[in-house]
Amino acid sequence: MSALVIDCPTGLAGDMLLSAFLDLGVPESVVHEPMQSLGLGNAYLFKVEQSDSGGLRGIRLTVSNQEQNPPHRRWVDLRKLISEASLSSSLKANVLNVFCTLAEAEATVHGCSPDQVHFHEIGAIDSLVDVIGVCAAVESLSPGKIYCNAPAVGHGLVKTAHGVLPVPVPAVLELAKRHQVPIRTGEDLPAVELTTPTGIALMAVLANQFHRPSTMEVEGIGVGLGHRLLDRPNLLRLIRIHEASKVEAGWQELVIQEAWIDDATAEELASLAEQLRRAGALDVVHGAVLMKKQRPGTAVIALTTPQQAAALRHVWWRHSPTIGLREREQGRWVLPRRSGTSSTPWGLVRAKQTRRPDGTFTLKWEQDELQRLSSESGLTVAELRERLFLEAHSFVPEEDWRC
Structure with a gap:
């Protein structure tokens, strides 16, 4: 099972996350097609470039607004727009869930109802591209699980449409509280806003666990770069891993077939073992036994599945002199x-x-x-x-x- 691990040492923003998906190999068409379904295909310019931050390479995404008079979209407007679009049911549900999560958090911190919320930055076209693009990218990769470590949020003050606010901004703090998303802050982080409401809302909806897996079998890495110049590489890493099932060993039903033979040559016993293997025996072993009248013989034991047991019985009757066959059901634990x-x-x-x-x-x-x-x-x-x-x-x- 494939899973995704989101590593965000310098925060979590929608554009960085979408950039990482593109770097991991998600086609740009995955982003553009749902935007066209919303009637917004010509509302933005999409610039994807290979770049670096602090000496480390990655993808940087720039979305430019092409709307003549960009509207301040309310949650009620966005909900209608998304609900009426021809999107897959799972994509539509995730996108609506992200915006609903944002609206409820903004409504709480501003003391109004969700339908009254004006998505100043959230309703802008670049944020729409981020949310819809990330949700579409997740649907295209269809991971079994998404892990996200605690995003760095920074500290200090930031200018917003609501004035100068403390970092983490109220909406980020509210989202972290509502959805039990762990966040990382402290004086060791840059004194800027590192995690945006859009970024944390995406993880509140899409992530299954907020920690790294104990072991990772890495299949691919995507790196998304931020636009802000920091004292360290400003990036987000998206790691695709293969995650084995939690079942550490599998239980297998088996059939043991056994015959004691004292009237066959070594060559005939070798041929019998080969015929049993061809018929589906998982293994065939020989062992020395002392039979009646003190005659030395050979115990021939075949291990097979219940489905192949009948086929093996025909081999015993045709390729060995035995006139009897012991058979018992058994099981075993096997490691992957x-x-x-x-x-x-x-x-x-x-x-x-x-x-x-x-x-x-x-x-x-x-x-x-x-x-x-x-x-x-x-x-x-x-x-x-x-x-x-x-x-x-x-x-x-x-x-x-x-x-």
């Missing part, structure tokens, strides 16, 4: 694993990666591959294992996790 290749000094080598309950990974190279490398390199299998442990590099999976 996946096959792939590992880069080594001898080229790509097939291997199997296992995820342990503590979040660590182990890698085991396929025995056939080790034998091949041994014959090619002149090294023993034991020497190869030791060398591979030290010198093998990036594992590239060829399948998703399975149990």
